[in-house]
Amino acid sequence: MVVVRDEEWLVRATEETADGTLVHVQGLGELVRDTRAAFYESLDAVTALEPAQASVVADHSPRYRTARLWLESTIRKTAVPLGERALSVATRGLADALSYQQSAVRRALDPDNLRPRILLADAVGLGKTLEIGMILAELVRRGRGERILVVTPRHVLEQMQHELWTRFALPFVRLDSAGIQRVRQKLPATRNPFTFYRRAIISIDTLKSDRYVASLRKQRWDAVVIDESHNLSNAATLNNRLARLLARNAEALILASATPHNGQKESFAELIRLLDPSAAPADGELDPAEVKRLVVRRHRHSPEVARVVGADWAERQEPHNVLVPATPAEDAVAQELAETWLWPGRGGSPYSGQNATLFPWTLAKAFLSSPAALQETIDGRLGRLGTDDQAAVEQRALQRLAELNATTLRTPSAKYTRLLAHLREIGVGPGSAARVVIFAERLETLRWLHRSLPKDLGLPAEAVELMHGGLADDEQQRIVEAFKQAHAPVRVLVTGDVASEGVNLHAQCHELVHYDIPWSLIRIEQRNGRIDRYGQQHPPRVTALLLEPAGDRFAGDVRILAKLVEKENEAHTALGDAAALMGRYDVKGEEDAIRAVLAGSEELDDVVRPVAEVAAGNDLTALFAQLFDASSDADPTPTATDETRTAGAAADAGGTDPGSGLYDDDVSYLEDALQQAFIDPTAPLAGQGVGWRRDAAFGTVELTPPPDLVQRLEVLPQSYLADRRVTERLVLATTAARGKDRLAAALRDDSDSTWPDAHYLGPLHPVLDWAADRALAALGRNEVFAVRGTVDAATVLLLGTLTNRRGQVVSAAWLTAEFPVPDDPSFAPINPYGSAREALQALGWGTRRDNPGAVPDLDALQALVAPAVRAAERHLATVFKAAEQDVARRVEEWSRRLDRWEHEAGALVQRDQVKERRMSVAQERAMVEAMAPDRQLVRPLLVVVPESGSGGVKA
Template identity: 75%
Template structure:
């Protein structure tokens, strides 16, 4: 298309409220590598180039290299149709071919759903990030992933960015603290940052602020991913406000959470409504079929998973609960807590608060963590009681006296060796942690003072340098947290022990070099225990994970009983992990604080543990949301066989044997001698087939495409100076693993895998597409009996998305009669190319002569092919698409008919607005226009010419 005197490649068109929008990429010298959107209503001239008027030009390049590159690039730039169910690129990255992950991708792309929307609710460790990457890769290949926003907790920003780039070659800018600062330096204060970056990863804590919400309201996304989405269901939170906004401004929505519900049907319904506003009837009742359609849920021992993971996910060992007799000083503290604070005699508790027994149990929990944590709790309480005028002076004095006495006992415990700490040191040495060993362990504790205490003392007692014990907690910046996780992944890093709070219990992968996890204190929550354990017990763990809990056992009989209760929590988590993959349903509170309240009631004697923690069988047989999940997803019927892994046939529609062959040909076309250094007009191209790598010096327009990646990565690996690419999956995986072993201190690989969506290939395709002038088509020779035109037909909807593609050849058997043509449809591009003898390179004896005699064939070929497609292929495709749209319309009408149950007018108005939006989407998905383009004019081989 010609706009503003420049030529543009039309990537998509879309009917909008402002008229026809045309999304383009520049082809001319001045606009090359520029993307833009033009609105027909605003442009004086927007001239579409008529394919029927295409000018025939000869290709005189060696072996028809120019035409082959142009044709291959057209293939790559043509979106896969929306209804295509086979996977085209998701299986060609560095993710292992796991059937259960591929089935999640297929479910997300189900053509029966007008929009790709799904809740990935797989249990901890199954690889939801990889499923996200596979879905996004397929959306991009289908022309549905130009603008993508990924929202995660801040401590996993880099991890998400790393996985999407290294596994699927999807470059995202990371808008953490440093990334946002870069944006502020580049953009004017009035510029919307979300118009500058097409694909970004940002933390939910940053994005939910009013400052960014205002910018988001003006944006539309092709796809939005929200990780840890269980934090969205409360309708009164900023998280929920953000999620509802994003759900309405994106076509594709991917929610991910290992704990997808909180036991309340209304909260779970809120998540489902974000995916599909009419999936939940106005009455709020959950529909099992709708949940099955929108939710994916498996766990480690689901047949589909267990049959696939094999040795790549070692089974965890039995929980290792270590009971540690308390020292005399620690037992004295326990006795004081028991007799004065927890179960006081006739005199009652000295606690002056108004919340009954809450604070005494805070003391108990701090004691079970460490003497340092207890001392901090005592000191903090003394300060508050002293400064609070609302506490009567007589009650304040009683409590202060008791606190000081408890503090004095605890100071003795601080001055004497801690039994639990001594056992931790001994255990770490037993498993091999030491200066001359590579063994690593992650130690979890709840209290910050405990973390500081461990961090100060462990290096000396283990004979390690200070840097060998790292500390991570929620008070650190997002960049600092990411750096700590990165160090722990590195094989050559000096870190041997990671001491961390529960900030690392969600989303962080710590299994690369570690299979030992120690609960220094046991959370009073099954959810928290499961989250912690999932950091090392996950897919990719080659060694059986060992979960160890250290349990301080005071001489006090009553306190000893409490310790046994906490030990049972570890065992209950292990049982639920194997049977359900979901521990939250055992207690039914679905949040950490709620579970802590229940355990506190058990410890105080108000409840029995068996009344608070339900058996697994009871959960599965119940009627609540947890039972619904167990019945729908988790519990196979007796005798069921494991689901076989689906067979995936790699995309064979290519003129080249592999990605690197295409890239090399593109470089030879674009540069006179690509092996020459840049100073002499080349890119320093080097190919080492033995090692499976290639190298080049990226030109400025390629460097620009890589600029969104971490600056530290680009600098450390010198990517913009010398780009090294792995050309086989084996080499790609090898370099990815090697990045965890080398001395660079980064998990970003030195050689990046050349997968089909890699920016370097997109760059090469854009250069090849610029080889032809405005509305030209190459004339070449092939295995045909008469002049033949190869054509590509596309059917698109009003959003510019490809509904169907068709490949045809139009042959003109009578050389002087262009009105008579034989139109032949083909099953695929390769079938069409085989027909003209173009599946392998052909010798080019010279440019086809007298191309003007071929010019009259173009118009009839286009018109007759268009007429054929309209009556056959596109008619059937359009009918099929219309039927899906009509089913969706009926669904909307049915939902509309139930809105009478909405009593409040505000609810009815909001529902009506959502329904109108859905109707507009439905109309936009209907087929709208078809286009037929000539790709090649093929004349018969002359006598004596051979391939």
């Protein structure tokens, strides 16, 4: 704690800048209680309170409530040390306790990495968003998550925001188009918008704009998350420029992608460099050991996953491929395509453009999608034709094709007719709750289906929703959220591949239809993953509709596409990575290869290799497949350990952060804080209360937030504030079981909101932070409480911390200094404890205690504080030496890695890219050096005397 401008502040972090030390603080005094600030030591007098001079005061409150609250709040505000391997809050959100997810969190927080940097490359459906939430929760609890930026595709902004808030109580301000407008209205034009909110979530399409580069360059982040990070690997793109800028200015970096590489070493090396610029050698070669250190990759059937997901992820049914015989009108179009465009005779193709082999297959692909898509393709090409003779030939051919296609537009489509029959078979129709998601590539196909399905299925217009990339971000989010809600009228979601990445569609749906089949295994896998993912309670079924013309050659092409669906299913089961079969790791590359197969220049078995061959191979494709298969090299850190089970049980019971012990659960702590702060918490706000109600039977509590809490709640998701009106009445679920129930109920009720009506009171909930700040204000400047306990002599409880130049806690120690000889305060044996819980139990504070009255002889007890602090400092000098050496060892190893990289880069110094990497490495070196411990602090927290009195201490 420090005093600045005659006010007392709690230090949250420190930062070394070009202008000196910057101290980030939160106010404790009455005037600054809800204020966060930052002070430069060069501009303000920042005075640290001297622990040895702390004053001892008596606690008069019933059952020592004031002291208990102050002590508990101090413990909660003390960051978990960086080197702590056990998870503290990650296991206490509303995520199921899955060992494979927790092992990913431990990998990210491994102290040997110094900085949390990781690529979460788990296959589709394993819960990368939950892994992100758990990592961020741990960073916050360890004092490394003050400023966080999350970057996602725009259509999953609300989904990511929803998961982080509802499951981990991490509020992020969503800066979509509406959110950015709100910020602009609040800020002057010259103000950096990224300093306004501490935690923000924004789309990559918005953030990569030139207008934000200058502001981002000046902003440092404790943690940055970039979802769908495979879009960053091309060094020539704006996405990559943004990622490099954020990576340099962030301590922790979390990248997430189910398709983390495109088969090219240089592209994948670019992702590795973002995480650690020294991990990829300057020459661009990949180091398998470094990749394994920085990348986590598992799939549905990896042993680590398969043994824990159980019934919470129903096995996918066998693919349901439906060959639909074409109508005579469609056969006529297929014949014209085959004879004139795909396999023309002696006269050659009528196409007059640059790539004569590509456009005919564009026509074929459109035809296999829908007559509407083919018409749109024909019209688009006609509009671009020139006036030369060859263009005239092509125009006549296109017009002839358009005339044939016009007939198909006027007559029932065979594939559409079969789609209607299939939808009725699975129960989609009036009065039914059955849902289905239909994927198609072409926008005209989507629009045609969207227009036709409501009437032909007997459904109202709102029962069929259309989602595509041309919609505004908030409209895309609205559609996705509606599809998740049981009461929403939507029954059919017609969507393009904008919904194939990152969107969860399995809450109410287990049926998926490929109305057309992508010529890419990657895209098929991504689509299927929308309903085939963890949490799916019904065996997901994937149906593919394939139009089968009568002509042999075209029919053969259709069967090739059907085999793609089957191949994806085989790879899903055996490898968890369909991209490995083709080895191109890129949608466009796969489409080009399949086009070559359809054209007859390649064989399918040469382009799409057998699963067994990929698994046993030793070429580059197999190397990547093995490199990302964590099942063969399981994380040595314990997974389903006693620690995990204990943490899970504590979460279900609403347990407190490990190391406390003063309160049984978070709600008891909150209730005590309200009892302390208000005359009668159950009274209404005007009656100097908060209308507190606790329903233990249902596991909920309610309160009316007072103005200082309302101010803190303003950073919660705007749609949550609007839907649940929590600034007027806040309802909280007090157990994980109740929290999960209300979260699931939000998808079933008729409230038009996916936000739960009772938010889980997790350990990071802002209301608990508010309660802690109020409790910390109970003591005056540099004071500690005197209380009674089960001790034989006066004893001082102390907390020792070792911090680095960044103000982060490297190591912590809980101690008691005992004064067994009344006449000799200089004799103070030190007793160390493994946690605050152990120390408090030893003092008799493991349970609530009666307070018979204020402890007397405070002057005598005051004389014990300085000797206790000095004795503790001497003891910790030895204890912390080992921690200092451990960190110094890791810093030295990291420095050697940087030295090695710079040595290897010496011969390539003239290359521009290497010059830029040198800058990143230099920043890495400065950050690593700041991780070294540089200061030790001992704080007295409590003076405990025997039950009979003051402990016989003489002044």
